[in-house]
Amino acid sequence: MNENNEIEKKDMTKANIWIAVALGIIALTVAITPFFYLNNAVITG
């Protein structure tokens, strides 16, 4: 890059991890939802 064009680098690590965690939580929530159909679907006898 031309010397005079440089733009300061921002450290996005933290923001990246937060978004990843948020999306991960969405994924986990969706994954366990179906199991709540358990209600009376387990053989008890």
Next chain:
Amino acid sequence: MSAVTHEEHHHDEPPKGFKRWLYSTNHKDIGTMYLVFALVMLFLGGAMAMLIRAELYMPGLQILDPDLYNNLVTDHALIMVFGVVMPAAAGMANWMIPMMIGAPDMALPRMNNMSFWLLPAAAVLLVSSLLVQFIPGTGTPVNTGWTLYPPLSVQVGLGMDLLIFTVHLLGISSIMASINIVTTILNMRAPGMKMMDMPLFVWAWFFTGLLLVIIMPVLAGGVTMLLFDRHFGTSFFDAAGGGDPVLFQHLFWFFGHPEVYVLLLPSIGVLGLVIPTFSRKPLFGYKPLVYFMGVLFVLGLIVWAHHQYTIGMSLGATMYFMIGTIMISIPIGLMIFNFIFTMWRGSMTFETPMLFAIAIILMFSFAGVTGVMLAVVPADLQYHDTYFVVAHFHYALIPGAVFGLYAGVFYWLPKWTGHMYDEKLGKIFFWWTTLAFNMTFFPQHFSGLAGMPRRIVDYNIQFIEFNQISSIGAFAFGLSHLLFLYIIIKTVKGGEKAPAKPWDGAQIGTPGLEWTLPSPPPFHSFTTPPKLK
């Protein structure tokens, strides 16, 4: 705008040997691995298709045991969906998105490594789920089809357990990849690049990634419930224990229908670059195209039960799913019109990527028409589970997903390898593969309308002509891919040097930062954010 080319010389050399690949956190190397993996799986899934078509060349049983036949049908679909289209699209996302938005790499490079390396493990598990049937005592092969419906999938043998674990690995891999891509798009854009400046391909992957985060876990949950039913005494899907097999169908299609948009959208994104480039005009209606994809994202999530019209839903539910499904053809149709208007009065040239793009518009629209036919409940009661459905989704997926990726391969090969591909061979490949594709799948509309059921190894002799045309077409289609492989290898090995921007229309209407880098780009690019105009 100016490009970054000579900063950070100190570690621009890739590491040597296997470590470069095994430990890679570099988006370009990981992209390459995804693409190579997809190509290998294309030949594996293709070989299965050849076996299926060889068996169907004649009625009666020829070369395959019926259960093995159905296992091949199952694995062919799973391999093509999860092993070919998704990894190839993810490979392109890895390669291109950071370069397009001016990011130094993906947001989470180590997770990127893991996303990829789960795939070969999944492939090994999938192949073992096919082979395990040859060990005595392991039960019936997975003869369910890719939809894995219970009760059958609860009854089949050990192969099913291996397949469930395969789906788990595939799910984890693609959820992590999607999280990574969405995060990259949100956080890593070069300063000054707004979301509405991004190339359409990036937008397409943004929606694809969000969709995957929402749907893959449902599939993973569903197959885990299958695993529980198989081994741990639950009866989620067993009416005798208070469960319901239809629950699995809902879970599967809540994943399965949006999944078709997962397969489609990256290719729509490729078209959004290829068509303006070779029409030398900015994309017609960029913003509406983004909105259409948003509408597709939402509608795609709420129409899944059009795959289940025949299970006896309430009239209200049936009507809702029918109307919703028909509504989906609106944004899809509008997208097609935007692409056509982009070409309108452009100064068009017909290089291989553009040939694919035009063919996609024609053939994919055809799939849209059969889709609307299938969406109409009384009609679908006739068409369901016939070859008409097989014809519909192959017209949707091969042009809509696979050919879009081929367009991307030809469009970006010069960027990836630094060499131009052989245009003449590219065009031969295009015509060969397109004609063979139509020869394979067009007749299946007729055999389907005449009542030939899908997923059955044998058929009535009245269908013999259609099937023989299909099989011959399929062999030609398969064979054309040897030429595809040859073109790719030839381009990787050498050829005319590609300039930084091999297509003169490439930057029209988008910032197109990828074209400011040399071809091939340096191992590390944009380590200092580029400045936009």
